[in-house]
Amino acid sequence: MKSDIEIAQEVEHTTMAPIDQIAAKMNLTADDLENYGKYKAKLTFEAIQEIKQRPQGKLVLVTSINPTPAGEGKSTVSVGLADALNRIGTKAVIALREPSLGPVMGMKGGATGGGKAQLIPMEDINLHFTGDMHALTTANDTLAALIDNHIQQGNELNIDPRRVTWKRVLDINDRSLRQVVTGLGGVTSGVPRQAGFDITVASELMAILCLAENITDLKKRIAKITIGYTYTKKPITVADLKVQGAITMLLRDALKPNLVQTLEKTPAFVHGGPFANIAHGCNSVLATKMALGLGDVAITEAGFGADLGGEKFMDIAAPNIGHTPDATVIVATIRALKYNGGVAVKDLTTENLAALEAGFGNLKKHIQNMKRYNVPVVVAINAFITDTPAEIKLLQKLCQDFGVAAINTEIWEKGSAGGEALAKAVNEALAQPADFQPLYDKTEPVTTKIEKIVQTIYGGKSVIFSAKAKKDLKTIAENDWNDLAICMAKTQYSLTDDQHVLGAPTDFSIHVREIIPKTGSGFLVVLTGNVLTMPGLPKKPAALNMDVDENGVISGLF
Template sequence: MHQRTAIALDPASDAAIAAGVTPLPIEAVGEKLGIPASALYRYGPHKAKLALDFAAGLADTDHGEVRPRGRLVLVTAINPTPAGEGKTTTTIGLGDALSRLGARAAVCLREPSLGPVFGAKGGATGGGRAQIIPMQDINLHFTGDLHAITAANNLLSALIDNHIHWGNALDLDARRISWRRVMDLNDRALRAVTVGLGGPANGFPREDGFDITVASEVMAILCLADSLADLEARLARMVIGQTRGRRMVRAHELGGVGAMVALLRDAFQPNLVQTMEGTPAFVHGGPFANIAHGCNSVMATRSALALADVVVTEAGFGADLGAEKFLDIKCRQAGLAPDAAVVVATVRALKMHGGVPLKALGTPDPEAVARGCANLRRHVENLGKFGLPVVVALNHFTGDAPAEMEAVRAAMADLGVGVHACAHWARGGEGALALAREVMALVERPNGFHVLYPDDMPLAAKIETIAREIYRADRVDFSTAAAARLKEFEAEGFGRLPVCMAKTQYSFSADPAARNAPTGHALPVREVRLSAGAGFVVALAGDIMTMPGLPSAPAAADIFVMPDGFIAGLS
């Protein structure tokens, strides 16, 4: 108990820092954006959902578009390393800095998944003086959105097996059911399972499996739908498998789409919370960027854009994953056009990309930083291919040597990209003011934003374009099954969909050990999946898993509740 008390009272922990702040009443947060109290459904005093009728009223009903008020800033990063980058922390710090400069700012983030919270990564509410609060609530159950998504997904699974049990009028082929169950925890033992064992009363045995909830198509649909009607239409379009005659079967044929919408109705409303400095923050949806599309909901982003002068949002993992999907999937579907991008890096992470082992990162090494900047340069160059102006946020650690930071500036000089050392972790918005000033200047400049590939490009060519232009691969090696499935998708009328790449976040390649900026590699695409309701085709590259496992020392082992109810160990 003594050790637990020491952990809980550590004044430097994120949980302790967040607990030391008195949040504003959620009505006062909404007032900053002109949201009346009547449009907020409270989940306690410090978190609320935005009423759907209010959110719908923010759109231009004559043209179906959001009023062109806010500027949209995307925060992304280099490929992650164990040294840390701090993309979410930078998003929050930048939002607070913009508020300090007098802008009506809002932050748009994803909801944390319990898998990483109890696994290796930890929570997703920022850190230090740049956090969203109430931190413990957000990192755990929050407003129950992920539980609702899990229930809706698994209701459809139950309906599929129930349909087969009661005669299988649709003639579903149990070998070709593609719909999988989900849960919002890491559990490798559930990746492949057999259901229906125990005799006739329990249905017909068949192979099945679990994905983590945030990788599910229901999660993607909740994040990409722009109305309840669109949500229902997308759920109805989902393909759950094939008949024995190879006809694709849609979810609406099982008869439970209305019940799924009922489970998702409240979850579909954007969540409003605040940063530690009182900047409004919409935290809604939680798809992973390595196995899903990695962006918060369209509903939250559009609402924020209609209410704020500047909206800062983040896309998961490195720019090769989250940013590419944000731009090619979310912006394409929602008609969004970002005004600028921020690429987050740290000196420590750049040293790892430059070949320095984790244990030696405390030793100054400007040459290693310069080598590792090849990773940063590639991400910056890639964002330029979308026509976006870019600035680099160098998330500052106290041990960073001036020569190391200068190496980063030198690496960006010929690209004409500014580099700002940011201390938002230690100082909140005050530590990101220089970055905020440049962002304000960038968003006022016209840009030529465009997606990477056209709708009418063949699916295989879209995958090859991403591999060539973003990953710098020489070629894509499609498995025989993947190539055949792509042709099948096109024959069924899905050829115009964008592609959602599922790939390791640690490298531009499919090899997580290939850090920095590898070239000359082949991208192995072993499997493709159709997400007809979400509106994209998923391409799984390398050994990527849609149900993660726990590490040897999971974070769950260090989380506990103190006698006064304080939850310690969250980070």
């Protein structure tokens, strides 16, 4: 059986279309593109503004159950669904996140789908692509350098070095950089202070890039970023440093959405990549608006499970897009549900109806959560060869009894042909009325908003705030930041803040250890449990299996 990269390379070397041909499918011309080689392009600012004025299509959000070692294949289903919609005559355009090198080199792998439902050029997208990640890293670390330089050169703003909150970033998992000391080496090397690194996709600049409407909005949001506090605990912003113009300049080209294609030549915008466990987990507002303006249906997805990316799309991204989902697709696999039902990974290929029914609780909770927003829901069963007819029949019945259609899809193996039934079910869902209801009002107290997410979305009982979190709440109140949205930072593997608790637990507490104001993004990042904003590499990182031959052909990337 061919690997994902072998399937992608075969198409790339034979039938991949020049990017201007993909653009032409959406009535775009060469003048609307800034080409990055033959098969990748960014939209010009002029094209972006024109597309915004077009009538918008329908919006489909793809989310999933909590991820497991068995795999769920959310991006595969997103890509295959768009291909299948086009196959049955519904003009679909994709909007997805850019992969981060951290998981590509670590454990998760790439983020371009799999099998016969992939984005191409696969290697380019998973590696350096059009340079957006590098631009974000450079802009973030330029701001960090400017902060330290201001302190070194007289500190006119009276910044307390102990209260600088802006971290440097790197787009790779590097646990050694979580806590560092900068400024060592004497008076000419800066003021020593404790600092640290986040992964690039956790940077507030990444979130801002994905929420900004245009250059002006980008600059305004960057100006509002809180980078630290004075000795009297007054917030200091980028505007106080007067460098918002310089930071915006470094992100000028990164703001433009990237256009690529699927194996079946469906247009796809791949732009922005905040993680959903430590950031808001959605591709850029601009990319989604481009897909809405250029297709009858826009397919987008939010990172990890519906408890993280799904909730954040509904309560953070959708208000910024100005278009709420018209339907939601929840991806699940029988293997992953059996894992949630207590089956060990090595035994997942054996039929086990009792474990499947026990693990269904996790999917049921996510269905309940997405239904709560008053948007039609469809379940996509991402098929594996080891699924048995009895297991498929049981899962479909369990979903049907809960009022949701569950469609078995064979997208990985068959591409769009394996997703026709799902495409038809999604079209049926799009014909139903949607009356979107947000989870909370942003004007509610911060603690109330957090409790609503914990109790309604996670199924928890209560929230326990650490002493540090209580101080943060006081700072938030003193600075009138109560009206910001909530961005929960939580393990993706569980509805709780303990990654080892599977299924759909109840009667648990969520532990909030810190709350970080992201005043440029417009939300509060709520750190729970032991979640980290700079991940580490696993014992055997995926990088061990990667190589490139003398002709530049890559292997081992997945």
